[in-house]
Amino acid sequence: MTGAVMIVGASSGAGKSTVSAALCRAWARQHRDVVPFKAQNLSNHAAVTADGGEVGRAQALQARAAGVEVDRRMNPVLLKPAPEARAHLVVLGQEVMGSDARGQGLTAAELRPVVLQALTELRTEHDWVVLEGAGAAAEINLLDRDMVNLPLAAAAGVPAVLVVDIDRGGGFASAYGTIALLPERLRHCLVGLVFNRFRGDPALLDRGIAELALWTGVPVLGVLPHLGEEPMLGVEDSLDLGAAFESSRQCGPAPVRVAVVRLPHLANPSDIDPLVLEPDVVLRWATHPRDLVEADLVILPGSRATAEDLAWLRRQGLAEALRTTSASVLGLCGGYQMLGTWIEDEVESGLGVLEGLGLLDVRTVFAEPKVVQRSAGRGEGRTIAGYEIRWGRPCVGADPWLEVDGEAEGAQSTDRRVRGTSLHGLLDNDDFRAALLSEIAEARGRQYTPTPTAYQDAVEAHLDRLADWLTAHVDLARLTTLASDAVTVGWEPGW
Structure with a gap:
């Protein structure tokens, strides 16, 4: 089996990066040849490839989860925010120009072939690709220039799974509203839904899950519990930074x-x-x-x-x-x-x-x-x-x-x-x-006594915990089968 799947969110900070990293590690532990991909990242949190290119830090962590060296093609477009609504544009690891928010729309047509080519090459060289979306999947004001969420899934012939943060409240409305807002051609890309950050007994959601699946035709593949005090390494989303240091751990x-x-x-x-x-x-x-x-x-x-x-x-x-x-x-x-x-x-x-x-x-x-x-x-x-x-x-x-x-x-x-x-x-x-x-x-x-755990070992343990979390609460076998329905490389519909 080979395939690909896109992880999109109903909102920013829904947990796309975390779920993508968890899936990369879970598939890697099944001895699958898997790599991550994010067409466009908006972040000042970058990593450096072995050949001196810049990519988003999340993709570097996901590559580590997959057990592969990070590659420029895993994040072909990186926008690094700057003052006054400007951003610096990095293409295939190389910074090429500055742009404002509107100006980026003018370059989308030029960047789309770069994005699809990078994805096609990775799919040709590897058996499985985990694609991560950006922001929210139903930003209808941006769909005409969106090259990272469901428009890319449609162009590449890749199925998508929607992640919904239920901890904020309104999870069912967020899921239904996202699906309802999408044009029909993009709605068909969604093959599953995952609720994230749930606190309590997931059986309480059963009735709502059944009705949501009936109304939307999109099955719920699992309910991920809140990770609680688990340290989240490599936090990238600005919405997560405020809580990055919060912990109830005991100190001396x-x-x-x-x-x-x-x-x-x-x-x-x-x-x-x-x-x-x-x-x-x-x-x-x-x-x-x-x-x-x-x-x-x-x-x-x-x-x-x-x-x-x-x-x-x-x-x-x-x-x-x-x-x-x-x-x-x-x-x-x-x-x-x-x-x-x-x-x-x-x-x-x-x-x-x-x-x-x-x-x-x-x-x-x-x-x-x-x-x-x-x-x-x-x-x-x-x-x-x-x-x-x-x-x-x-x-x-x-x-x-x-x-x-x-x-x-x-x-x-x-x-x-x-x-x-x-x-x-x-x-x-x-x-x-x-x-x-x-x-x-x-x-x-x-008073200071160094932690007995090496930092790199802690990162590996963190990724393994994420894979355990995903495997225990999401139907991974069904997700893998859905991902295997991705269009064969060379038969993509294109933009």
Whole structure:
């Protein structure tokens, strides 16, 4: 058997990425040759392919779930939001242009063949493809230029399953309304429906499920229970970020307190994921100076709009708070650039020379081409690895912090309280993370014992739990049979 299936949502944040990752892992555990695909992603949360291309972080996690190397074709179009309703367009891993929301509609006709070609190639090279939709499936104001949801399913001859978040309330209305709004040609693509995030006894839904199937002709394949306090790694949807740190896990009497500045144009929040799994670390978002008062470590994360987010720090009073805090400060990529003395940006914002926060002896010039690469080296006497996605070229006046790809990288203050690096994924490195947190805990009189679980092992366990969750509550055999009805490669209806 071979085939493909698209996972679409009745709304943003319905759980499409999670269900897609779970299905990739579930099929991979059945020894199926499966790969993920998302035609167009709107996210500043990117990953780097082995050959230096950018794709959405969700597709990288799904590829890992499938047990394959992430490929540019798995996310052929990536839109990275920028200020003033603009976005930067990445096609097959390469950033090609900026566009506004309306301008993207003008390029849809050109991008559709690219999308279908990428999907066709993946289906030719692999037995199974899990396609993820974007946003909501029935955005009727966008259907004429939609190339990621059901219009793509129709063009590729791929069946689709609708995921509905029932936890928000109105799940049946959301499911029925989505199906009713769709044009008939797209409605026929839907072969199943899954309710997600249900709390309670699923038998309570039986009558409604029967009536919904009768009215719509679309069967319900399962009811997925709410994952509760399960840490959600690699959160991509902005609707999910607010709850990313919420957890009822028990900490020691004096855990390391970490405040993460929630920049308006935050990029790559997965940099923080390893800290979520540390039992002696308490995390909180910071948007006001008072949020830094009790912090032992403040993280200034990456940004897709460095100049604008630097101005936001000043408006919020966070710039001065960062200068006066007694906590350690860690800047990552754009956050690192902000900690320097000045930034010259004629590429991303076009605002020219900007004064930085002056906490590190670093001067950054934005220049083309964009740096997109995986990197490795040493830091604090330990092996490290990560990736870089940046326009900025930081120049360090003194006290480099790390060694990456054979060269000095990053910077630190003379007292080592303030440090920064261009390397994303730095905290994924277990020995390095433990050494950094131990140093901060000792300096601040906190108690810290590193988690005994390696971060990469935790990611694998997370993906296995998602596959168990899906397998236990969705009719996977029926879903697989439905997916096998996908049109044979070469016989797609086309756009």
